[in-house]
Amino acid sequence: MSEHDRIRVLSVLVEDGSNTLSKVSGLIRRRGFNVHSISVGPSGDPGRSRMTLTVHAGHAEADQVRKQLERLVEVVEVEDVTGEQVHSRELVIAKVAPDQVDGLVKRGAKVLDTGSGGTTVEFAGEGKDVGDFINELVQHGAVNVARSGPVVMRRTA
């Protein structure tokens, strides 16, 4: 089984609250689960947010993460969307040297601004593409890289 196969993706709908994120992250720490990434943002429902967790775990452990999360009163719904037909996107923003820009734009990056300190570009894509993009940046000595965790949604078709 490759490393990638052991990543499981959970989509978690939560009630907004000052304590929700700390409850979820506290539970993950307490139960000793190995979380790869977590991203949070408002969902379509007012008063609720959508968290996307990627867990470095086998099926049984991910099942425990899901069940433990479901116990939290703040958690409305947990879906394990691993292997499902989903769109998964990550975003990376990076400051790069001017001579890199053309190559990166050809790969699909978008220029956000250019100044004396360099050029800021953004790139969005599936986790693997974003990983490759960052590897290339690092090889060319990019100064600053910020990467989001993935957000996912089931495909409509």
Next chain:
Amino acid sequence: MILEALEREGVEFIFGYPGGANLPIYQHLPEHPKLKHILVRHEQGAAHMADGYARACGKPGVVFATSGPGALNLVTGLATAYMDSVPMIAITGQVASTQVGRDAFQETDVIGATSSVTKHSYLVTNIDQLPRVIHEAFHIASTGRPGPVLIDICKDVQQATAERVDIERLEIPGYVLNGHVDLDRAGEAARAVAGAERPVILAGHGVILSHAEAELREFAEKAGAPVGTTLLGVGAFPVNHPLSLHMTGFMGTGWNLKAVQNADVLMMVGMRVDDRVTARLADFAPKVKTFIHIDIDGSEMGKNVRPHIELVADAKNALEAMTPQIGELHEGRGQWFSQIDAWREEHPLKYTHSNGHLQPQDVLIDMYRRCRSEAIVVADVGQNQIWAALWWNYDRPGLFLNSGGSGTMGFALPAAIGAKFGRPDTAVWCVAGEGGFVMTAQELSVAVEHQLDIKIVLLNNFSLGMVRQFQDDFYGGVRSESELTHMPDFVKLADAYGMPAVRVDRFEEIGPAMDAAERTKGPFLIDFRIDPEANVYPIVPLGKSLNDFWEAPDK
């Protein structure tokens, strides 16, 4: 506003302690004579009293504490209740909402500090939230798998007033109760037990919490399956019943462990299957072909042992659904019973009665002769707890209370006080070692103040007995810091609090001391000076399998 809400929820007793951040609540307390406030001597005592109250009478126990140190003193009591699924409401005062986050006097992030030991918690910064929060809190604490809920209320909110809000309808989308029993799955489970050659049922606290003891008994009798209980499940099945295997786990009875380790179908109902039950997990019940797990909390399924058949449901509902579907019993059942009988003969509970010292079993056997099923026994943690669990034939739930999951020393005295408030007509006996007893002994004041009829049985072995036993058996015999010297004279200590007490050194003195305790109205303490070398048996050495249990040596 808070107090009216508590009255609406049917609260009778509040165990609490006032301080700066909850004074607005206390100011109005005298206007509510229906709410009887019990002033404790330390907040931990309040939490254990509320816990004992809830375990004894089934209603959520209510605790008040102030912010900062007051609330933090509850943490051990909350953890104790959380681990054992006991319904509790803790209402803590918090600094004013305008002060939160500024390190104000006696400010602590109580929600943060208690999140991992509460079923749910609320920080109330606005009066409009309050009626809904209190109603929700009681609902969450006492339904499903019960547990403690904490409500942290800012001081300015305590002083505010608001319109009565309609709270008839509760909408908590993230709180789903597992009520529905899958009938097909229940049938599958019932047939698996009945059709097994060597079935065993283990029953936990969940059976007691769901009042499923009659359903369990009916199922076990019809399916012809022997039943053992966990430490917290003691009383879920009568010890004197022919199908009883008494207690399981790493200090369970020999015949129970033999049965578990040789079973081909193991049904676990209302329990967490924790390490104290399984001992070395890889060797737990190795011959089982079908594990059946019934629990109201879905997250327990497969947490430690992966079941082949799982029923996420209330124990009572599940057993009710199972019994009519039992079907035919396996023909080899008679042989299984004879085998268990043989193990029972081969590995009985035993101790050496006369070695010149008073034995704890002597004390408990005398107590049991007097109390039978008419008293609640509240044990502390350690050797005293296991002796009180094993050397007593509990025949129904609610008679043996102890801190099983958390193993909190100092639990017994305050929990016994709470139990007495919850069940004033039942005799309450508190069994404790001297180590745990002094951790919360200040609550004797409460027992004396309210003249509670509690009999305190100290099994005083001049040491931390369980620690000493572990050191002797598993840590190279190095008795490091387990001897307790400079302990108070417990008879004088009781006297200082204004209650009678006697000391017992010899077997012949047990009866007269117990007579005196029973004759006395109000609290009474007996300091039993027991054999300092007395051990708990059977015991499974740490890290070993249930097969490897040690028995009491023949002396």
